[in-house]
Amino acid sequence: MKRDTTVSTTAREILRRARRQQGLTQAELAERAGVSQTVVARYEARQQQPTVAALERLVAACGCDLEWIVRHASDPADAGGAVGKASHARFPGPIGRRLTARLEEVLTLLTSAGGADPRLYGGVADGTEAIDCRVLIGVTVPPGADRLPLMAASGHIGLLLGAPVRVLSHADVAAYGYDDEGTPLVSDTARAMGTPAR
Template identity: 40%
Template sequence: MPESSRLATDIAAILRRERHVQRLTQRQLADRAGVSQSAVARIERGERVPAIPLVERLFAALGRQLAVTVEQLDSHLDAEMDALAGRSPADRLDELGLDRLLDRLGELPHLLTGSTAALLQGAPVPVDAVEIAVRWRDSARFTAWLTVAYGQRWNARWGEFGGLYLEPEEPGEHHWMTRYGEIRAQMCDEFPEAIEVRHGERSYRVVPLVAVELTDPRAAALLRRHRQRAVDGRTPDIGPTARTGR
């Protein structure tokens, strides 16, 4: 078994979600299951597939049990994209809380990038956080905003938000939870060429899809899958209304 796999990642995500739903800390879940807090943390980091008896024990402590099935490779992504393709961009943007977060960013210079930029340009890709590009020279302003927004940084070691310095210069993923929602940052020396897209009464400055695919492996993989599905006739191709500009 490889050191990490989608199965390990899925188990980690489901365990975190169920624990958060029940408002339990890792320590509280560990006490319920009669295991160590470090064991819970290891599983939630998703670094490797854990022992099945341990996983069953943790889910039982949450009143849950695992169900095992098989499916076509990565078919979960196809199913998710099919579901997203049937939803309006306005609904998805509202669910993401994009406008509220952008309004709170105020004068902080930024561009929308990653899967958020792809969504705004018509791609039905999953988006779980607002993704922005921020220049390194604006790092101090970004840190000040995160402080005001009660930001907590993603701690990959513990599989939770918190316990790390907010500053982007400090080690750790550029991923924070704030009072306005989750935000990921792609730190850069200079902004790439931007385009402007419009939804409803609002315009958004975004990184073009070509640049997204070159700079964001996570979003690039989803976009390649989306385009292949369009070639195969399984989903409509991307067709944003956009104009170029700085």
């Protein structure tokens, strides 16, 4: 199938183009995305405006990737109208890009909850996130520490990212089927200074 590179300017156009490119009906797209067909119809009829997160989820359900680019007018990379993905995104999926953009806030919430050495596991970490992908973050917590602050951090981070989030101790990550070390969540400043992850 030929890739459609036409620039769309409204959420309605973006959604319709992605859906039609894949040959999906509104009902089929709604089923894939876990929403009602009425929601898709309202978006396409301009009766309701989707949030950025909702639009990204619907486009992803079509098997497409929605790219957003905002550059300062004096950015040399913008000369000649060059358009492409931001090269600095650490996690390539829609949720991962939101995590990258809000990383400092996420790290602050994790530290406030008593978590150290935060690491990301699963689809968001490796770029294979599905539409309903959960953000799984493992942290080191002091022995006997109350888990309630981690639950509260899960909720706050979920609101920031527009996705379900679970923050738990590294010891509990294996119960979710992950036996790797995860991807360290380190601020750009710490990475630039070469701060060790552990």
